[in-house]
Amino acid sequence: MKKKIIFTFFLLPSYFCFLPLTVTAQTANFRIVVNSNQDGAVNPDSALTLREAIEISNGTLPLERLSSTEQTLVSPINGSNSLIAFDLPAAETTIRLVDVLPPLSSPGLVIDGTTQPGYDAEKSATAEIAIPIPSVTITPAAEREVFRGLTIVADGVTIRGLSLYGFTSRLEATATLPPADIFIDSPQSVAVVGDQGKQTPENAPKNVVIENNWLGIPLDQKVPQTTSAFGVYVFNSLGTTIRRNRISYHDGSGIISAVKANNLQVTENIIVGNGIAGMPDAIRLEGEIEKAQISSNLICGNDGSGVYLFKPEGSAQINDNQITYNGRRFRRAGVYLMGDDHQVNNNQISNQTGPGVVVAAYPKSDRNIILGNRFNNLEGLSIDLVAQENVNVQAYQRGDGPNPLRNSKNRRLDTGNSAINAPQFISSEFYTLGTTTNILGTADPGSEVSIYRVQKETGISYGPLSEPLTRVVADEEGKFSASVEMQPGELVSAIATIPKYGTSEAAANAEIVSPSPVGDRVNLSSTTNFTSRNILRSRLGTIPQCTTEPIPPVVQQPPEEPEPEPTPPEPxxxxxxxxxxxxxxxxxxxxxxxxxxxxxxxxxxxxxxxxxxxxxxxxxxxxxxxxxxxxxxxxxxxxxxxxxxxxxxxxxxxxxxxxxxxxxxxxxxxxxxxxxxxxxxxxxxxxxxxxxxxxxxxxx
The missing domain is CATH 3.30.1330.60 (OmpA-like domain)
Known part of the structure; x- marks a missing residue:
């Protein structure tokens, strides 16, 4: 079989690096059963290793080079793609690599850890999102540094039901970068540096699926002695799906893109505790990301932002995620946006050492829609549109606070989302009429105004937008009114959205009061500093917990006498x-x-x-x-x-x-x-x- 060697060049900020990829023509599809956890040179013996299985699927290891015992573990598949299955001895389910595995170059190949005897698809270690516990682990051998777990260079490859961890390149030369548990790139990625200094790769793998894996986490769920550099590195691909994975304890981001990640789907993953020694953000997307979707993930306890979009080409949708307790090492926004036409909708963003959502001013970032989100316990605004005049690092990582009213058309050029004005209430207090309160104010004419209940905190003029209540449209003069059901003592705020500009920052809080005020009042005038509260009290007073174990099924018991209320614990x-x-x-x-x-x-x-x-x-x-x-x-x-x-x-x-x-x-x-x-x-x-x-x- 004729073999062709192609060199791949990675254009990275401070160095060039290249890696030879072996690509061959695939002539047949097989079901290949891995029955050995050993790794090393290919040998005809009774043990079929993962390395040998990959070479068989790639077409670089002819069947005649296998022993008769190994040949019984390889069977042709008609009308289907190659499958690598596992039948490892029960006490030998950890595959310890001595070197990097060959790239996966067989289109449609499935590496399926769920085929290992004993795998239980119904058993999960987490209650928040049920992700089965893998049975097969892939990790470097002791005293060996292996910079990647699996490298994908073909269309339609699926990686399922595995635990991969410990892949890094702290000691390797730069020619082996970038490292990751799973790395996706084209087999023929040529660096063409033009006026923009941009790489234009060819033959990006399409429709790759990464599902039900544990990345960065051993089966004991503890931080490994050697942590992986990144989880999934989508260097160059189209239509990759990353779903229902646990991704934790990486030196850098859990998921990261570089050159091309169009139609990327990141859904129902648990992404916890990443960025512990480098790039801190849980999900960091750059390069081409048109139609990327990040939805229904739990993003918790990471060292930077939950989602960070860095100078992307194309737009992303960030919807229905729980983004909480991030910014453990760097104070950053829960979601940080650069670029145009992103949508951030219906997320829960809380306990963040920074704002909820930040929209950058440079590069110019417009038409970003931010609606229906619920914010709580933030160190900053719920939505912060950065102005170009604020050029320090803190402003571009954490936002720069409330913007003044736009006083000229030119301000649309130097502030995120074209400096759309935050709504203004006609008063800092609104009176209840029974259970109903009429809210009146002004906003940019024709904008859709979303009214929010605000998390109540004394002395905070811009409290988090904790619950969306209703939406109304400002008239041609910019006036709006809305009727909401609120109780005396509660706070209200609002944001405005115009599709051609995007969503605004929030209005200063107003208080709902009774016509005959009773009880405590929230003092909104004591400060105008939106970050003046005791952050540790508000953020850390609640015990953080990213994941919990599933609750066993409840066995019905005869009713018992109710137990007395427990006494509060002593200090x-x-x-x-x-x-x-x-x-x-x-x-x-x-x-x-x-x-x-x-x-x-x-x-x-x-x-x-x-x-x-x-x-x-x-x-x-x-x-x-x-x-x-x-x-x-x-x-x-x-x-x-x-x-x-x-x-x-x-x-x-x-x-x-x-x-x-x-x-x-x-x-x-x-x-x-x-x-x-x-x-x-x-x-x-x-x-x-x-x-x-x-x-x-x-x-x-």
């Missing part, structure tokens, strides 16, 4: 260190610090109601920028250690403070040692008393 007292310390200019943990972190992990496991903030600090030597970065690396090192001790990512949040908050003031070696630390701030809704211990100072 707890814990004796635990509140700092670990670091050597000069280091972000590595000492054995003594590891011992302390083991004690902290034990306390956190014993008290699941506790959440923790990790504050990184340095001594005052070196520049502010250098120290800020060093303090961030120290906090990350502590967080990653606790992750490996089983502490869920949603229970931890990182703050990098550099040299700004010294523990002691002084210039001695002891003073510097005390300031080189990560400090622990524990939170519990019932209250905690802490005993400070200091046992690991590291003098230079």
């Amino acid at each position: 707890i007292r814990i004796s635990v260190p509140t700092n670990v310390h670091f050597a000069l200019d280091k972000a590595t943990l000492s054995p003594e610090s590891a011992r302390i972190l083991n004690r902290i992990a034990q306390v956190l496991r014993e008290n699941p109601q506790i959440v923790i903030e990790l504050r990184g600090h340095t001594d005052p030597r070196a520049s502010d920028a250098y120290n800020l970065n060093l303090s961030n690396r120290r906090a990350i090192a502590v967080r990653n250690y606790l992750l490996r001790q089983g502490i869920p990512p949603e229970r931890m949040i990182i703050r990098a403070l550099g040299e700004s908050q010294p523990r002691v003031v002084g210039r001695s070696r002891l003073d510097h040692a005390r300031n080189r630390r990560v400090e622990f701030i524990f939170r519990d809704t019932r209250g905690i008393d802490l005993f400070v211990q200091e046992e690991d100072l590291q003098l230079e």
Whole structure:
């Protein structure tokens, strides 16, 4: 069989890299049963490995090179595509790779982990979205670095029912990048650098399906010792479907695109705890993404945004997702939009260390529709349209706060969504008439105005839009009115949408009051600072939990006497260190610090109601920028250690403070040692008393 070698070039921000892909003509389709978890050179023996199965499906391993025993494991399939099935011994279901597997180049190939005996399609470890527990695991062998799990270069390939983790390239040369659990690219991707510096690949794989896999997660559900770089890397494809996967604990994003990902479908996945050492966003889309859809996913506990669109070509729909407790390392929006014509509808976005949805001003981003979402516990606005005049990094990652009214046509050119005005109420208070309240205000003429109930927080002028109530249309003079059912003491806000411009920021809150006010009133005038609340109180007072185990079926029991109401728990007292310390200019943990972190992990496991903030600090030597970065690396090192001790990512949040908050003031070696630390701030809704211990100072 004639074989052709094609080199693939990846155009990445700071380097070129190439990887030889072997492509052959497929002459027959087979059902191939993998009965061995070994890996290595192809040999005619009694064991058929995954590597051999892939080469058979690719047409690079003729059947006559197999032993007679192996040949019994390969059977022709008429009228169907090749299938790689599994029949591994019960105690040997982990395949440990010694090198990268050949690319999957057989069109329509299915690698199906659900064929392994013992696989239970009805058993899930998560109640939120039922994703079966895989039986077959693929991971690098001990002491071996393998930069990819599976590489797809053909149309119609399906990967189903597998656990893949541990694939990275920390030690490999750049020619092996980019790494991922699953990587999708064309077999003939040629770098053509023109005026735009853009890659124009050929033969992008079509209709790839990634379903019911665990990516980045071993079967024990703990953080692996070696974490994968990325989950699914859609480098170049058309119509890829990523559905019902658990994607966790990656150094970078759980799902990422690069050159082309048109018609990408990301649906019903659980994406938790990604971005722990690099690109922090759970889903990061760039390149061509026309008609991409992100829907019905649980996106929780990731280090950056839930969804981040970076200079994309084409539009995406982001609908019906639960996006919560993200921004654990970087304060970013739940959803960050660059580009035009995106739709962000009917999502639940909550507990975010940043705004709900941000629309960038540069590159110019217009006609982004943001409707029907429910926001709660945000550090920022529900919707934030960035203005180009605010050019600092914080504005372009977290938004820049409420915009003033548009005062000229030119403002449409320098603010996200063409600076569509937020609605304005005629009053900061509206009176109830029975159970009905009439809401009056102004907005851009002809805009559709959505009225929202607002999460009630004292002193917040722009509280989160927690519940959509009704929609009305502003008349030709911009006036609107709406009748809603609300109670005295509740807050109301509104957003405006014009399809040619997009959706606005929210109106300042107004309060619903009784004609004869009674009880407490919300003080809206105490501040105009939309981020002035105690973030830790509002965000961390509630115990975060991304996933839970399914509840067993209820067995009907005879009715019993009702139990008395439980008494509220007493405040707890814990004796635990509140700092670990670091050597000069280091972000590595000492054995003594590891011992302390083991004690902290034990306390956190014993008290699941506790959440923790990790504050990184340095001594005052070196520049502010250098120290800020060093303090961030120290906090990350502590967080990653606790992750490996089983502490869920949603229970931890990182703050990098550099040299700004010294523990002691002084210039001695002891003073510097005390300031080189990560400090622990524990939170519990019932209250905690802490005993400070200091046992690991590291003098230079």
